[in-house]
Amino acid sequence: MKKLGKYIVLTNKDTFQTSLENDGLEPVETYHFYFFDKLKAKYTIAKVLDEKIKIKLFEEFEGKEYVNHIGVKFFERFETIEAAREELNEIVKASGNSVDSVNSKLVKSSEVAV
Numbered sequence: 001m002k003k004l005g006k007y008i009v010l011t012n013k014d015t016f017q018t019s020l021e022n023d024g025l026e027p028v029e030t031y032h033f034y035f036f037d038k039l040k041a042k043y044t045i046a047k048v049l050d051e052k053i054k055i056k057l058f059e060e061f062e063g064k065e066y067v068n069h070i071g072v073k074f075f076e077r078f079e080t081i082e083a084a085r086e087e088l089n090e091i092v093k094a095s096g097n098s099v100d101s102v103n104s105k106l107v108k109s110s111e112v113a114v
Helices: 081-094
Strands: 007-012 016-018 025-035 038-048 054-061 064-071 104-108
Touching (some): 007 016, 007 081, 081 104
Antiparallel strands (some): 025 038, 054 064
């Protein structure tokens, strides 16, 4: 059986919220992604404490709210916090915004999002 990494990256945006209130998760650090000085997303790196947990996702689409419970086994996993941070930088680049762009920035939050 493949050993799973210890860390996952959770996303919170205007239309998509991930609940961090879960006994099987330990939020480690949160980053805020800004584009043209507007907060676009919050990314939280969390340590998985229980492999059997489900993560609660809230999504708003066309005026309707949807709630899903997704098994943590379906989330991309990372062995180290550093690997999860590298993934965050890739997410920002994939959104069409370079980490080095004057119009976009990824800022570590002084608080872990809850």
